[in-house]
Amino acid sequence: MITQKFPSLVCSALLCASGVASSHASAEDTDTAQTFSSAVQNGDLAINLRYRAESVDRDNLSNDATASTLRTRVSWQSGNYRGFSAMIEMDDVSAIGQDNYNSTTNGQTDYPVVADPLGTEVNQAYLQYGNGTFKATAGRQRIVLDDQRFVGGVAWRQNEQTFDGYRFRYGRDGALQLDYSYIYNVNRIFGEDSEQGNLEGDIQIFRTGYPLTENHKLVFLAVDLQLEHAVDASSRTLALRYSGAFGRVNAQLGYARQTEAGDSGLDYSAPYYLAELDTDFGPVNVRLGYEELGADNGVGFSTPLATLHKFQGFADQFLSTPADGIEDLYLGAAGKLAGGTLSATYHRFSAVETSADWGSEWDLGYSRKLTEQLSATVKYASYRADAYSVDTDKLWLMLTASF
Numbered sequence: 521m522i523t524q525k526f527p528s529l530v531c532s533a534l535l536c537a538s539g540v541a542s543s544h545a546s547a548e549d550t551d552t553a554q555t556f557s558s559a560v561q562n563g564d565l566a567i568n569l570r571y572r573a574e575s576v577d578r579d580n581l582s583n584d585a586t587a588s589t590l591r592t593r594v595s596w597q598s599g600n601y602r603g604f605s606a607m608i609e610m611d612d613v614s615a616i617g618q619d620n621y622n623s624t625t626n627g628q629t630d631y632p633v634v635a636d637p638l639g640t641e642v643n644q645a646y647l648q649y650g651n652g653t654f655k656a657t658a659g660r661q662r663i664v665l666d667d668q669r670f671v672g673g674v675a676w677r678q679n680e681q682t683f684d685g686y687r688f689r690y691g692r693d694g695a696l697q698l699d700y701s702y703i704y705n706v707n708r709i710f711g712e713d714s715e716q717g718n719l720e721g722d723i724q725i726f727r728t729g730y731p732l733t734e735n736h737k738l739v740f741l742a743v744d745l746q747l748e749h750a751v752d753a754s755s756r757t758l759a760l761r762y763s764g765a766f767g768r769v770n771a772q773l774g775y776a777r778q779t780e781a782g783d784s785g786l787d788y789s790a791p792y793y794l795a796e797l798d799t800d801f802g803p804v805n806v807r808l809g810y811e812e813l814g815a816d817n818g819v820g821f822s823t824p825l826a827t828l829h830k831f832q833g834f835a836d837q838f839l840s841t842p843a844d845g846i847e848d849l850y851l852g853a854a855g856k857l858a859g860g861t862l863s864a865t866y867h868r869f870s871a872v873e874t875s876a877d878w879g880s881e882w883d884l885g886y887s888r889k890l891t892e893q894l895s896a897t898v899k900y901a902s903y904r905a906d907a908y909s910v911d912t913d914k915l916w917l918m919l920t921a922s923f
Contacts, residue, residue, distance in 0.1 A: 555601070562599030567592075571616065572678065572918040576632035579910040585621035587634040590614050591678040593643065603651045607661075609644040613637065613678045625714045632912075636678040637711040643682055657687045663701060664827075665727055669774075669794075670743055670759060672827030677709040681827075685723070699727040706825065719824065721747035721754070721782075736764035743825065746782035753824060754782035759792065772796040772809075778821050790814045790821040790845070804855040807865075814872050815845035833867045833881040834901035837909045845872030852883075860888025869908070878908035895920050 569592055576585040595609040613636060619626070621634040646659030663683050665671040674681040684705040691697030706719035724744045731737050741759040759776035774794030780786045796809035811831070813821040820841030832838040832848050852865030863885045869878035881904070887897040897918040905911050 559599040559601035559605070564597045566595045566597075567923045568595070569593075569921045570678070570918065571920075572636075572916060574621075574634050574636070575915045576621070576634060577913040578632045579905075579912070581630065581632055583620070583631045585632040585634050586618045587621040587623075587636055588615065588617040588619065589636050589638070589678055590616045595644075603649050605648050605650070607644055607646050607648065608642070610640065611643040611679065612640040624710050624716065635709055637714065639679075639711050639713060641679065641707070641712055643680055643707075653690055653692050655689045658685075660684050660707065661687065663687065663703075663725070665699070665725070665741065666739060666761065668827035668830055670741055670757065670776075670823050671725055671825045672830075674709050674827045674829065676827070676829045679709050679711055681709055681825075682707045691729075694731055697727075697729040699725075699729075701725040719747060720749060721745065723747075723825075725825075732764075736762070738762055741776075744781060745824070751783050752780075752786055753822070754780065754784040755822065756781040757792075757823075761794075769797055769799045776821075780819075786817070786819050788816040788819040790816045790819065792821050804853050807850075807852045807854075809848075809850050809852075811848045811850075812872060813841045813846050815841070815843060818843045820845050832869070833865075833903060834883045834885075834899060835881055835903035835912050835914055837879070837881070837903050837905075837912060838869070842871065842878070842908060844874050844876065846870070846878065847872055857886070858888070860886055862886045871907075876908075877906040879903055879905040893921050893923060 569590065571590045574585070574587045590613070592612045592614070593609065596607070598606045615638055620628070620631055622628045622631045623637040624633060624635055625637040642660060644660050644662060646657050646661045648655065648657045660682050662673050662680070663671055664673050672681070683701070683703045684707065685701060685703035687699070687701040689697070689699045701724070703723035703725065704720065706723070708717055708719060710716040712718070723746070726742045727739065729737060729739045739761045741761070743757045745754050745756070747754045755778050757776055757778045759774065761772070761774040763772050772794060774792065776792035777789065778792065779789045791812070791814040793812040794809070796807065798805055798807035815821065820843055822841050828839050829836060832846065838846055847870045848867055850865055850867045852863065854861060854863035865883045867881040867883070869880065870876065871878060882902045883899070885897070885899040887895065889895045897916070899916040901914045903909070903912045
């Protein structure tokens with residue numbers, strides 16, 4: 521099994537890297553991190569506090585949800601010792617005031633879901649080695665790739681998604697980049713006390729990025745999920761993404777194909793398409809886009825490792841792709857206002873395989889930095905259902921302090 525062989529390969533790679541670092545330590549390394557104790561003493565401690573009030577109104581439930589939670593994050597990053605460093609990060613999510621909501625673990629199923637369960641967890645804990653253009657990381661870590669459509673951290677939720685495994689990166693900005701991860705467990709946003717809290721199996725992620733010219737880049741991504749418990753969610757995704765600038769217009773184009781993998785009992789081959797343009801009109805940035813998650817044999821294209829809240833509307837009505845797929849045609853604008861950023865986006869959702877109109881949504885947001893340590897965010901989402909889900913309104917008020 522790959523799960524048995526991989527740790528020994530990682531240890532060998534790290535030991536080899538350590539030998540290289542020992543014999544080729546730069547003058548800067550020698551001056552700043554000669555001993556292990558100095559690496560510990562030069563470590564950085566950071567504290568992040570994020571308070572959020574979230575309300576949800578769904579037409580199919582008589583009770584509205586009100587969640588008032590505080591996430592306390594304490595992080596420690598060591599200094600560098602011969603290319604090695606370590607990181608540990610703890611998160612605690614506590615209720616402040618009202619907790620009339622379905623956290624997915626508190627049993628309050630007569631309220632709408634706000635997926636912010638209470639509890640304390642290790643968010644990150646890893647050992648890292650870096651030497652010039654090469655970096656290796658072993659342990660629990662954050663992995664965020666490109667726009668997070670396929671792999672991300674779901675950082676919007678109070679309990680972030682992180683990955684247990686090994687990651688190897690080679691390259692630098694403006695040149696060829698190679699990135700490979702082997703993951704044996706995904707720590708999902710639902711927390712370790714939830715049946716949905718972990719996604720275990722053999723997960724391999726490979727990404728390579730190549731700059732075609734100064735303003736044009738091509739990225740290839742492969743995500744292979746062979747899951748132990750959610751067997752039918754096992755899949756293999758191959759994706760290609762282009763980004764480029766044509767004067768004042770920025771373009772994003774994407775294509776992917778997904779099939780079943782591992783021991784999945786499904787049989788499908790579903791496509792993914794993306795086309796997006798944005799440009800500035802004075803102080804306002806305008807974006808027009810089309811995204812399609814297709815379907816085949818009643819199975820929709822899925823992205824279970826993604827930061828789903830970023831896509832298809834803030835109301836989170838399409839966290840699971842419908843069996844007939846989904847088309848998202850969207851138009852958005854963002855600009856500076858009163859020292860902050862105001863944004864508005866309209867989505868129109870429809871089915872891929874049929875003529876059904878799923879619904880539409882307006883998303884509004886305003887964020888502003890109040891001081892060097894304190895920032896505030898207000899967001900509102902209004903989804904109006906046609907043939908999918910029910911009318912839903914969500915409102916968020918958030919304060920974040922970093923020290």
